[in-house]
Amino acid sequence: MSHPTGARINTDLLRPLLLTSWRFYVLAGVFGAIVLLGLVSWFTQMTLGFGISGIRWPVYWGFYVTNFVFWIGISHAGTLISAILRLVNAGWRRPVTRCAEVITVFALMIGAMFPLIHLGRPWLAFWLFPYPSERLIWPNFRSPLVWDFFAINTYLTGSVLFLFLPMIPDFAVVRDKSTGLRRRIYGALALGWRGTPKQWHRLESAMQIMAIAIIPVAVSVHTIVSFDFSMAPVPMWQTTIFGPYFVAGAIFSGIAGLLIAMAVLRKFLHLEDYLHPVHFENLGKLLLVMALLWGYFVFNERLVTYYGNGPAEMTVFRQTQNGPYAPLYWTMVVGNFVLPLILMGIRRFRTITGCVIASIGVIVGMWLERFLIIVPSLGNKYLPYSFGTYAPQPVEIIITIATFAAMALLYVLFAKFIPIISIWELKAGEHPSPELIPPATEEHRLGDLHL
Amino acid sequence: MKAVYALYPDGQSAQQAVNRLRAAGLKDPEITIISAQPMEDYEFGQIDKATWMWWFACAGGLVGMATGFYLAWITEFGWEIDVGGLPTFAWWPNLIIMFEMTMLGAILATVITLVVTALLPRKGRRLYDPEVTDGKILIGVEDPREAAAVEQALRAAPRGTIKTV
Numbered sequence: 341m342s343h344p345t346g347a348r349i350n351t352d353l354l355r356p357l358l359l360t361s362w363r364f365y366v367l368a369g370v371f372g373a374i375v376l377l378g379l380v381s382w383f384t385q386m387t388l389g390f391g392i393s394g395i396r397w398p399v400y401w402g403f404y405v406t407n408f409v410f411w412i413g414i415s416h417a418g419t420l421i422s423a424i425l426r427l428v429n430a431g432w433r434r435p436v437t438r439c440a441e442v443i444t445v446f447a448l449m450i451g452a453m454f455p456l457i458h459l460g461r462p463w464l465a466f467w468l469f470p471y472p473s474e475r476l477i478w479p480n481f482r483s484p485l486v487w488d489f490f491a492i493n494t495y496l497t498g499s500v501l502f503l504f505l506p507m508i509p510d511f512a513v514v515r516d517k518s519t520g521l522r523r524r525i526y527g528a529l530a531l532g533w534r535g536t537p538k539q540w541h542r543l544e545s546a547m548q549i550m551a552i553a554i555i556p557v558a559v560s561v562h563t564i565v566s567f568d569f570s571m572a573p574v575p576m577w578q579t580t581i582f583g584p585y586f587v588a589g590a591i592f593s594g595i596a597g598l599l600i601a602m603a604v605l606r607k608f609l610h611l612e613d614y615l616h617p618v619h620f621e622n623l624g625k626l627l628l629v630m631a632l633l634w635g636y637f638v639f640n641e642r643l644v645t646y647y648g649n650g651p652a653e654m655t656v657f658r659q660t661q662n663g664p665y666a667p668l669y670w671t672m673v674v675g676n677f678v679l680p681l682i683l684m685g686i687r688r689f690r691t692i693t694g695c696v697i698a699s700i701g702v703i704v705g706m707w708l709e710r711f712l713i714i715v716p717s718l719g720n721k722y723l724p725y726s727f728g729t730y731a732p733q734p735v736e737i738i739i740t741i742a743t744f745a746a747m748a749l750l751y752v753l754f755a756k757f758i759p760i761i762s763i764w765e766l767k768a769g770e771h772p773s774p775e776l777i778p779p780a781t782e783e784h785r786l787g788d789l790h791l
Numbered sequence: 792m793k794a795v796y797a798l799y800p801d802g803q804s805a806q807q808a809v810n811r812l813r814a815a816g817l818k819d820p821e822i823t824i825i826s827a828q829p830m831e832d833y834e835f836g837q838i839d840k841a842t843w844m845w846w847f848a849c850a851g852g853l854v855g856m857a858t859g860f861y862l863a864w865i866t867e868f869g870w871e872i873d874v875g876g877l878p879t880f881a882w883w884p885n886l887i888i889m890f891e892m893t894m895l896g897a898i899l900a901t902v903i904t905l906v907v908t909a910l911l912p913r914k915g916r917r918l919y920d921p922e923v924t925d926g927k928i929l930i931g932v933e934d935p936r937e938a939a940a941v942e943q944a945l946r947a948a949p950r951g952t953i954k955t956v
Contacts, residue, residue, distance in 0.1 A: 347925050478872045481863065482884040490859075490891040498898045505905070513827070516921040531910045534919050538839035540829035542909035545844045549901045553848075557894045564887065767828040767926070 349766050353759045354517055356609050363608065364756055371749035378742020381735045382457060390460035392735050399718045399730035403740050404458040409710045410593070411451030411743065412492070412565050413586070417594030418444030419499040420558035421626075423551035432622055434765045435614045439605060440598050441503040442760070446750045447597070448496045450743050457739065484567040491557070491564040498554045505546055508533050509764040562590040574717050575652040576645060585637040589706060592630035592676070596702035599623055601751065603696045605760055614761050620695045627698060628684035635677045652722045659716045668708050675705025794918045795941045796823065796931020797951035802833045805928040808948035809835040815944040817932060823918045825929040835930075847904040848897045855896020859889035920954070927952075 356364075385392055395402045418440035425433035456462040468479070480486075511530040515523055533539060566586035569577040599620065606615040645653045660669040679701035683694045715730050754760065799805040805824070812822050819838050830836030863885040871879050918933050930951075935941045938955070945953055 350924065478870045479866075480872055480874055481866045481870065482874060482877060482881055487884070487887045487891075490888050494891045494895045494898075497895060501898060501902050505902070508910075509827075513924050516924040531906070533910065535825045535827055535923060536839070537824055537826075537830070537836055539909045540826075540831075540836070541840050542842060542844065542905050544829060545842050546901050546905040549845065549848045550898055553852075553894050553897045553901075557891070560887070560890065764828050 349763055350513060350517065352611075352613065353761055353763050353766075354514065356755055357514060357757060357759065358518065360756070364752065367608075367752050368749065368756075371745045371752065374745035375742050375749055378739050378745070381738040381742070385457075385735050385739075386461065392733060394731045394733040394736060396728075398721065398726045398728040399715055401458075401714045401718060402730050403711075403732050403736040404454050406707065406710045406714055407740055407743060408451050408454035408458070409565055409586075409714075410707050411447045411454070413562065413590035413593045413706060413710070414597045415444045415447035415451060415495070415499070415594065416558055416562060416587075416590035417447070417598040418442065419495075419502050419554050420444075420591065421594065421598065423502070423554045423558070426547060426551045427555075431769060432619055434769045435611075435616075435761045436598070436602065436619055436623070437765065438503070438506070438762045439602050439760060441499065442751065442754050443594070443597055443601060443747075444499045445496070445503055446747055446754075448492065448499060449750075450746055452492055452496065453743075484564065484571050487564045487567060491561045495554075495557050495561045498550065498557055502547075502550050502554055505543060505550070506762055506765065507758060508543070509535065510759050510762060513763050514759070559587055562586045569713065574721060575650070575656045576641075576717050577713075579641065579644070581637060581641055581644075585641065588630060588633045588637055589709060592627070592634050593702060593706035595623055595627050595630060596699035596706070599627065599695045599699040600703070603692055605755065606692070609755065609760065611761065614766070617692060620692045621690050624684045624690045624695045624698070627680055627695070627702065631677055631680035631684065631702070638673075638677075652720070655720045656716050659720060660712055665712060665716050669712055672705045672708040672712060675701035675703075676709065677705075679705075792917055792933060792956070793935070793938070794823075794931055794933045794956050795935055795938050795945065795953070796918060796920070796929055796956075797945040797948070797953045798920060798922055798927040798929055799948065799951045800927060801950070802830055802836075802928065804948050804950045805830075805930050806833045806835055808930040808945055808951060811944035811947045812930070812932065812941065815940050817941070817944075821932055823929065823931045823933055825919065825923050827923050827926055830928070842904075842908070844901060844904045844908075848901045851900020851903075852893045852897035854900070856889050856893040858896065859892030860885070862892070863888050918956070 393402070393404075395404070422433070422437040422440045425437065456465060459465055467477070508529075508531055511526050512533040512535070515526040515530050518526060563583040563586065566582040570579060570582040572578065602615055602620065602623075605611055642657070645657050659665050680698045683689045683698040719728050719730060721727070797808060799808060805826075809822060809824065813819075824830075824835055824838065826836075864880060867880050867885075873879075877884075918929070918931055920927070920929050923929050930945065930948075932941045942953060942955075945951055
């Protein structure tokens, strides 16, 4: 396997930007059509009313809130993983970080749309805003939903900046390599970047500070999303384990999403010289750790409920263990635990294909986990008069599929217009001969060790 | 703008050029160094390293925390409501708002510091060569007092391509 340097890194990574393959139009067309279908469905729901969805008393949170939690979870792939790898100065992070950070931004954007879709009539969203009105609606500023607003917006702002800052030197590269309108656009995006030592130092300091700031924010975001559930007196929701359980699940699904994205990029953009099997193997090990952690949390949650033997909790418990939701529950266990344990635990299977199969299992499993947290509990509350069921309707299914297409479309467009692997970080990974390296920077070499 | 500069293919030659320019009597702020990647493995890559960015980030965090506190205070007393016997201004839930605003403040202060100190164009500092993108390292002097001495110093370092604008 070759290790590209200097000018070849430019050529390889700028190729998708400067040359457009027919594949790009096909992919953009297919994903765009599915997104369009999703938008038509959403407008149909707005026109005909929320009644065409399957959301009705007592299950008011169906596919839409499942998707909201799922996408916020997926968003943990990027910024959090990238920030941790940056802080520990892991050398193998270089081709991975941007692929990951992009997932965060797009997943957050998609996730943040679901509260709007869930409103039914989003043009009345301003009713939720606190402003003096004659309707005498007193908003509760101590509500977990207010925490969501602050947490998600902070994370989105931080993630966009965390993604954008290291792109500035790469915009300068594209500026220098292009002509005409493209040169002007990338020149504006490069913000006058030249590459002086001062600029490099400031950029690296900024990235370090942001990495330190963004990790607790990322953890807080999913903890706060879990508070949406655990603050409510609903069976199997009111538990202190939900915070770390949600965070672990989010990182878990995030890594799976990142592995799938990396495999697709490697294949379609011919990035075999940049995304090596060792990158997949290292992330595969992380996936294995998270699968074990997920299993640990699920065991804790289930055992405490079982041993407590509360009638309402046990009703929900049985619904998922051997009741109508059992097929979904056990599919979740296979996808989230059994499959990653086998494929990532046995070294022979820890290949790129193995990582992708395990990741698909995790994505399916984590979506089911969100669904199984929400629906069985809401359909079986403390008093039997409020028992009910939920059946998703076509509009919800189409919108759900469209969000996956939206993620793919945004990713394809991003990879078309911006180098998907950080050019300058790859170049910075090349070191001169060891005798030229002063002792102060010896730590950089540690990042090249493969675990 | 007048400038004399050279493009070097590697950090070792660039380091020698910087050393020669210093020997010719130039101070570090007078020397322009441009590269396509951080050159922390070389001494010239350590120039201009000192920064107040960490302190500005801390200050931004404090401003954010104060804003979060103010927002929570003003809204909860502005729309006073009794929820399950909680006090009107309850610390536990408000800590979340204050935490998020602290982090947002730190992040924004960091980015603003970066833009102001490193990205906004400086007066008279415009030297650039697109060949840097291909891995060349630019070492030069803008508006040199003695162009000939600068050129001689740059030539003394090996493998450089001298240019004048």
